[in-house]
Amino acid sequence: RADFESCPDSFLSRSSERFFAQRECMEHECYIFLSKRAPGGRLSSSALSNVLRKSLSPVELSDQVLVDGFLDSVGQLVRVMEDSGFVKMQRLDDDALAGTANRPGMLERYCFLLQKDEASVLNDIHLAEGIRVGEKHCQLFSLADAQQMPWVVGPRINYERYSGERTRFSVGFASPLGQLLAVNHIYNQYVFLGDAGATLKKLEAKKLRLHSLSSYSRENAVSRDAVNDYLNEAVAAGRLPVKAHFNVLCWSEDAAERKELGNLVSSAMAQLDAVAKLETDGRAQIWFAGLPGNQADFPMNDTFDTFLEQASCMFNLESSDRSSVSPFGVRLGDRLSGRPLHVDISDEPVSLGIATNRNKFILGPSGSGKSFLTNHLMRSYAEQGAHVVIVDVGHSYQGLCELMGGYYFTYSEQRPIAFNPFFLAEGDVMDTEKKESIKTLLLALWKKDDEDFRRSEYVALSNSLSLYFELLEARPDIFPCFNSFYEYLQSGYGAELERSKVKAADFDIQNFIYVLSPFYR
Structure with missing residues (x-):
């Protein structure tokens, strides 16, 4: 969206606004939903889901004491997250969840797949032959079994596009399912915390059952050893056992693109060494459990046992870059989409304690754009009132100096560089x-x-x-x-x-x- 009111009144600045006006780019929003399961309630499954119930909220959750305890726990989490200095969390109010007369809320946006600034509109939702919301044809790909997951997970992977033979560019492990997946999609990440003692007790019983059946099948023996290794690590390393599920809901208004969407999502999961599963039988229950606030009713038969550390590696850790609130800066392009951003690389890093000075060092091979970047940097600073002095070798900045109406001093063998220390301007005194x-x-x-x-x-x-x-x-x-x-x-x-x-x-x-x-x- 062009902003001609706040941009500098210069030819290059206004041309830049016109160039990027109305261009499409990838937008990203992140929401964390914390849900509490009703105490003593029966766990949901694909056969027992509140999609068939009259009320989404269990009666037990109307207990004010239970609600206050839950809010206290949430407040502690928010405080820990914000104290890190990297995250700012804002609680959604009723209007943000339910919407207003003119603006859709989170519930409406999820049900009808509406964009952030899109007007409210009602659409029919079809679940019989795939998920279809109005004219949007959806596909749901899940990671719901340990056999689908990568053998090794970690906090990072290499982004090959910007990595070299000797250098590596790190991104979050699940980034191929986030910003790097260039389609309209929702990446849902579910982690369910339960009674750790009860979970380990069930796994102990499962191990004994598999042990008794191991003589009949080698697969049972392998499964017994896997469960035993899980229990040993949980006890020895003090791991917290959790259940997890991850899925990608993608959509397109062109039904012919459904196959292409499937190929893109499958390829993205393959980059993690994961195997994508196209949900068909349980897609309605999984989709409905993704309704904001309804995560506690997720069908648990579509989850798998893991540890909290491994589950957190599948979180989407990156988002779109945002323009700085600093009034001083330079306009740069987003690495993925090319969207223009206002970035302060001088004052803001010092104020945040990231740097202690404003020195800059530009390194790159011939033809990499060092002079181009410096021209842009100096023009931006000059338009914002900075005093710029450049020692130019090769006349790379003569055109910029003429554009900005500056003084350009040059020399040659016939006219060597010179200065006059004896000259006094009007009003100066030889002290x-x-x-x-x-x-x-x-x-x-x-x-x-x-x-x-x-x-x-x-x-x-x-x-x-x-x-x-x-x-x-x-x-x-x-x-x-x-x-x-x-x-x-x-x-x-x-x-x-x-x-x-x-x-x-x-x-x-x-x-x-x-x-x-x-x-x-």
Whole structure:
């Protein structure tokens, strides 16, 4: 969405707004739903789901004491998450959940697959032959069994597009199912915390049952060993046993694209070494359990046992980049979609404690865009009132300087670089500091680095400068520069040294004039 009101009133800035106006890009939203199962209630399954009940909320959950205890636990979680400094959580109010007369809420958006700013509209929902919401044809792919899961999970994987032979670009383990899956989709991640002791007790009974049947089937023996390894790790490492389920709900308004959607989701899961399952029989129950706040009624026969650490590796840990709230910054493009973002790489990192200074170092091979980036960076800073000074080697920034109406000083063999320390702008005064800097410059041009100067030479230089500036006051027609100072040394100052009876051993003016001759004219 273009913003012509706040963008700088320059040709490049407004052209950038027009270029990106109304372009499609991937949007991402993340919601965490914490649900409490009714105490003592029967676990749901594909055959027993509240999709067939009159009321979604069990009667037991109307107990205020139970609700207050649940809210206290949620408050502790929110505090821990926000104290990390990486997450900001906001509780959804009634309007955000149920919606208003003109704006759909979370319930309506999930049921009818509406976008964030899309107007409210009612659609028919068909569950007989696949899930269809109005004209949107949906497919549901799940990871509901341990056999479908990868053999190894972790917090990260390599993103091959930006990785090289010696370098690796890390993204979250489940990123192929999140931002990297370029279709309209919802990635649901379910983790169910239960009674750990009761869970381990059931698994112990299952292990004994498999052990008694192991003589009849080798598969039973393998399953017995797997359950035994799970129990050993739970006890030895203090792991928390949980049940988990993950699914991807994708959709398209073109029914012919359903096969392509399936290929994309299956390929994304294959990048994790996971096997996608297209839900057909239990899709209605799984879809309805994804209704915001209804996660506690998820069919538990579509979950698998794992540990909390392994389940958390399947969480989507990344989101779309957001523009900085800082008023100062530069416009950059999102890595995945190219969407323009306002980024502060100077002040904000310092204020957040990420960096302690504002130095920047741009490294890249020839043709990688170093000068292009620097041109863009300097233009953005100049438009925001920064004072920019560039030492340009190769005239890469001459066009930018002309565009911004700046001063560009260049040199060649015929016109070498030069500066005039003798010139004073209107209103300036030749104070002691400026005189000392000129004397230091003249001594550096006259003497070598390892060659010392005598006190008499320093005094003679001071006198020459004082007399020269007195001459400039008496003769306004003389332009203050090195050439006029050099001519004064040749003509007037030699006679002054003779009147003061300064010997050549104290100050050799002929040697001084000869050494400075290459800088004359």
